[in-house]
Amino acid sequence: MYRLTGVTKRYTRGKETVEALRGIDLTIEDGDQLVIQGPTGGGKSTLLQMIGGLDRPTDGSVELDGEDLARISETKLTRLRAEKIGIIFQSFNLIPTLTAQENVETALVPLGVKPAERRERAAEALRSVGLGERLGHAPAELSGGQQQRVAIARALVKKPKVLLADEPTGNLDEGTRDDIMALLEGLWHEYGLTFIMVTHDSSIARRAPRLATIKAGQITLTEQGDGQRFAQQAAGQDGGPQQAAYGQQPYVQQQYGGGQGY
Amino acid sequence: MFGIYLKRELGRRKKAALVIALGLALGIALVITVSSVSAGMSKAQDKVLQSLYGLGTDMTVTKAQSAPTSGSSGGPSFKFGAKSSSSTKQSSDRVMTQGGQALKSSLVTKVASQKGVENAVGALSLNVTKVDGSFTQGKAKTTTGSSSNSSSGQGQPGGGSGSSSGGGQPQVQGGGANFNVNSYSVVGVDVAHQGLGPLASMKITSGRTFTSSQTGTKVAVVSKSYAKEKKYKVGSTFKISGTKFTIIGIATPDSSESTTDLFIPLKLAQTLGDAKNEVTTIYVKATDSKQISTVKKEIQSNISGTTVTTSADLASTVSGSLSTASSLATSVGKWLSIAVLAAAFLVAALLTSSAVSRRVREFGTLKALGWPSRKVTRQVVGESMVNGLIGGALGIALGVGAAYAVTAISPKLTAQMGSTGGGGGMGGGPGGGGPGQQSTQNTLEIALTAPVSLTTIALAVGLAVAGGLIAGAMGGWRASRMRPADALRSVS
Numbered sequence: 001m002y003r004l005t006g007v008t009k010r011y012t013r014g015k016e017t018v019e020a021l022r023g024i025d026l027t028i029e030d031g032d033q034l035v036i037q038g039p040t041g042g043g044k045s046t047l048l049q050m051i052g053g054l055d056r057p058t059d060g061s062v063e064l065d066g067e068d069l070a071r072i073s074e075t076k077l078t079r080l081r082a083e084k085i086g087i088i089f090q091s092f093n094l095i096p097t098l099t100a101q102e103n104v105e106t107a108l109v110p111l112g113v114k115p116a117e118r119r120e121r122a123a124e125a126l127r128s129v130g131l132g133e134r135l136g137h138a139p140a141e142l143s144g145g146q147q148q149r150v151a152i153a154r155a156l157v158k159k160p161k162v163l164l165a166d167e168p169t170g171n172l173d174e175g176t177r178d179d180i181m182a183l184l185e186g187l188w189h190e191y192g193l194t195f196i197m198v199t200h201d202s203s204i205a206r207r208a209p210r211l212a213t214i215k216a217g218q219i220t221l222t223e224q225g226d227g228q229r230f231a232q233q234a235a236g237q238d239g240g241p242q243q244a245a246y247g248q249q250p251y252v253q254q255q256y257g258g259g260q261g262y
Numbered sequence: 263m264f265g266i267y268l269k270r271e272l273g274r275r276k277k278a279a280l281v282i283a284l285g286l287a288l289g290i291a292l293v294i295t296v297s298s299v300s301a302g303m304s305k306a307q308d309k310v311l312q313s314l315y316g317l318g319t320d321m322t323v324t325k326a327q328s329a330p331t332s333g334s335s336g337g338p339s340f341k342f343g344a345k346s347s348s349s350t351k352q353s354s355d356r357v358m359t360q361g362g363q364a365l366k367s368s369l370v371t372k373v374a375s376q377k378g379v380e381n382a383v384g385a386l387s388l389n390v391t392k393v394d395g396s397f398t399q400g401k402a403k404t405t406t407g408s409s410s411n412s413s414s415g416q417g418q419p420g421g422g423s424g425s426s427s428g429g430g431q432p433q434v435q436g437g438g439a440n441f442n443v444n445s446y447s448v449v450g451v452d453v454a455h456q457g458l459g460p461l462a463s464m465k466i467t468s469g470r471t472f473t474s475s476q477t478g479t480k481v482a483v484v485s486k487s488y489a490k491e492k493k494y495k496v497g498s499t500f501k502i503s504g505t506k507f508t509i510i511g512i513a514t515p516d517s518s519e520s521t522t523d524l525f526i527p528l529k530l531a532q533t534l535g536d537a538k539n540e541v542t543t544i545y546v547k548a549t550d551s552k553q554i555s556t557v558k559k560e561i562q563s564n565i566s567g568t569t570v571t572t573s574a575d576l577a578s579t580v581s582g583s584l585s586t587a588s589s590l591a592t593s594v595g596k597w598l599s600i601a602v603l604a605a606a607f608l609v610a611a612l613l614t615s616s617a618v619s620r621r622v623r624e625f626g627t628l629k630a631l632g633w634p635s636r637k638v639t640r641q642v643v644g645e646s647m648v649n650g651l652i653g654g655a656l657g658i659a660l661g662v663g664a665a666y667a668v669t670a671i672s673p674k675l676t677a678q679m680g681s682t683g684g685g686g687g688m689g690g691g692p693g694g695g696g697p698g699q700q701s702t703q704n705t706l707e708i709a710l711t712a713p714v715s716l717t718t719i720a721l722a723v724g725l726a727v728a729g730g731l732i733a734g735a736m737g738g739w740r741a742s743r744m745r746p747a748d749a750l751r752s753v754s
Contacts, residue, residue, distance in 0.1 A: 049747045052630070054630055054745070054746040054747040055745065055746075055747040075634070078629070078632055078633075078634050078635075079632065080632075081630065081631070081632040081746070082631065082632020082633075083632070085632075087630050087631070089627070091623075093623055093624075093626075093627040095267070095624055095627075095628075096274070097267070097270035097271055097273070097274045098266070098267065098270060102263070102266060102267075105263060106263065106628060106631055106633075107631050107632070109263050109633065109637070110631065110632040110633050110634060110637065111632075115263070118263075154631070
């Protein structure tokens with residue numbers, strides 16, 4: 001469980017001090033899905049960095065399962081990121097020289113997983129996102145949607161407790177966006193992850209059970225209930241077996257038919 | 263993952279990697295070439311000194327320079343017997359001790375007894391000037407009618423026309439002289455102690471050397487170059503001032519060219535040079551080669567009237583292209599190598615640092631994934647090290663190639679030894695100029711080599727590693743300071 005108390009973040013640029021976050025209080029239960037929305041420069045990415053342990057607040061605390069990410073040592077914080085937090089970036093952030101499989105493996109390197117097991121787990125993760133045939137492909141040989149699926153596999157291969165996504169569909173067309181969102185929702189649903197996502201996209205924000213809107217560093221929470229999921233939409237459009245299958249077995253297996261599910 | 267990632271990254275940035283590697287290669291190649299050429303120079307200088315000193319000699323003792331007394335010197339004079347025949351062959355040898363100054367033989371024992379001296383051996387250097395040829399008497403003729411009988415008498419040697427001092431006086435016509443002047447150097451060696459002294463650096467290529475019992479035997483060892491010039495072989499004979507010697511061996515110096523033409527037993531040399539119980543040079547070997555300067559001081563303070571010359575003193579008198587090239591190698595070459603190497607290190611460090619800057623998102627992502635800073639740093643340093651080692655390998659290949667080319671071309675360097683100004687009391691060995699006012703210069707021609715030692719290769723590898731480490735440290739430092747938030751910020 002996340003508990004943010006009075007989180008404030010100030011940046012100093014020359015003589016000017018910018019307050020990106022102003023005393024944010026927020027609780028996120030395990031297995032929750034939270035979508036953070038807001039205008040550019042509103043502080044949503046900064047909040048995600050605090051939650052992900054990528055940066056530390058100027059004031060306040062960010063507790064994950066009782067550990068304050070603002071106070072623990074850099075070594076502990078790095079270890080915590082490696083074990084508990086999976087991150088997906090808007091621009092995928094894949095290492096261009098490594099293959100899809102090797103990119104996924106990079107998430108297992110800091111955990112000290114042996115190479116053979118690393119390769120096996122990375123291949124399995126890629127199969128679970130429908131890229132079982134693309135293990136040896138370099139990022140440049142994959143489409144945007146495929147690259148984001150590699151990034152998703154990389155985020156999930158270590159079986160994290162929390163999945164953070166910073167504008168995961170920002171660089172994708174509408175069709176691919178829906179595919180990726182369906183995949184993410186399916187994975188969240190299947191694994192009971194705590195899923196926190198930053199987005200500009202209102203159509204995505206509308207469907208989130210919980211919406212946090214950040215403006216000028218301050219947060220407003222909206223409970224939206226269980227909206228229509230992308231997975232259901234995708235199943236409805238395509239018809240056939242997927243529609244019935246949703247909620248009964250892992251989405252990834254229905255949608256991409258690959259592997260044992262992840 | 264480390265190896266795969268490293269290989270792929272270097273493959274992606276081939277051009278940058280090549281620039282870094284080539285920069286380092288150039289610096290390392292220069293260091294190898296300059297080191298090897300310097301080693302070659304040093305070897306050449308050693309050869310020059312060896313040719314003068316003999317192997318194992320640490321210093322020489324010669325008579326201190328003294329101002330020439332009036333009438334004590336002067337040019338060589340020759341006496342020919344006056345004969346009455348119309349065409350007369352004449353031959354005469356003028357034997358002089360080299361430099362005209364000698365030490366008493368007893369000093370050899372005194373020097374040997376000094377503290378720090380392991381052994382001392384005396385030698386006598388002689389210069390022999392041989393003049394041979396013939397006179398042809400002129401004939402006197404009376405050109406006027408007052409006296410018709412031509413009288414023969416002692417004409418003036420010289421031109422065909424004699425002096426005419428008046429009518430009726432006989433004129434000398436015809437006559438003259440045809441002489442060859444030949445100069446060569448002879449060293450009298452202590453046949454009982456040939457391990458030290460002028461013969462120590464010679465190798466017998468034909469025949470044999472002296473036996474210790476041949477102190478008074480009229481035998482000689484001749485240098486190969488002189489034997490070739492005079493067409494001498496083992497068994498040939500020659501005379502010095504009427505004393506007939508038999509050649510028992512032909513010797514060639516271990517290095518360079520010999521400055522001595524003939525070696526004969528010391529006792530005979532002393533007789534020929536009219537220098538009984540005298541030597542011109544005492545060759546000294548110290549017990550500890552690191553204590554040479556102390557031994558030098560010891561001898562100078564205890565034995566007055568002597569000049570002690572060490573190889574360091576002698577080396578300072580080497581001039582000519584060897585000296586110039588040596589100075590170039592040690593000064594310009596050294597600084598050029600340092601400058602190029604420093605520039606290569608700087609370029610490598612800047613390029614690596616710039617490459618890290620371009621990979622902010624990549625390293626930020628890895629940190630966001632939980633890679634500790636040390637793993638990211640290790641990756642950067644690893645890439646730099648490989649660049650450094652590639653540069654090192656290229657540099658070693660280039661440097662060894664250049665050194666090999668120098669050895670293959672073997673440029674000839676000349677070394678001029680001895681004092682031209684007549685001052686300084688420089689010692690020197692046989693033919694080494696001699697003490698005192700003798701102002702002759704010995705010019706030796708030496709082929710330059712550039713030997714590459716294992717130490718040089720180790721130095722090159724060390725530099726390659728250092729280059730990689732310096733560049734990697736700079737890049738790694740930047741990468742380690744990068745925050746994972748940069749990965750997100752770079753896209754927002």
